[in-house]
Amino acid sequence: QLNITLANSRIKAGETTTVTFAFNEAVTGFTRDDVVLxxxxxxxxxxxTSDNGRTWTATFTPTANVEDSSNTISVNLAGVTNTAGTAGSGQASSTNYGIDTRRPTVVAITVADMHLGIGETTTVTFTFSEAVTDLVL
Known part of the structure; x- marks a missing residue:
């Protein structure tokens, strides 16, 4: 039995997260090749592993320009064996986690007064594809 969890289940651009693979007993032979991405x-x-094969961790790096909330990480258990030498069977999967590495885009720019005279001001509105913070002009 295997429980796969991510330290951060909503990964954004520039972030990585730790994935923990917690087996119900110590295993050997577990490598990245056993992980289905x-x-x-x-x-x-x-x-x-730091506990003789029961719990394993690895760093996950999301793909750029992705916006998806139904991602999973799976493990093919046939590639691992317990300390008695018995190979696992089947597959285990994480719950869904979200990735948003797609940068917001400007979808519209509107100017309240297109005919400004000297000394006048107007409001310019920028509409983005999603909520943004820290806008610097």
Whole structure:
């Protein structure tokens, strides 16, 4: 049995997160090759263990320019064995996690008064594809 969790389940541009693979018993032979990333939208570093094979961690880096809330990381359990040498079977999967590495875009710019005279001011409105913070002009 395996529980796969991500430290951050809503990953944004410029972020990485730790993925924890918690087996119900110590295993050997667990490598990145056992991890299925076909629905992950990212890459994974090599898993390491600090408790003799029961819990493994690796760094997940999301793919750029992705906006998807239904990502999963899976493991093919046939690639791992317990300490008695018995190979696992089946597959385990994480719950869905979100990735938003797509940068906002400007979808409209409107000017309240298109015919300004000397000394006049107007309001310019920028509409983005999503909410933004820290806008610097």
């Amino acid at each position: 076909s629905d992950a939208n990212g890459t994974l570093g090599e898993p390491t």
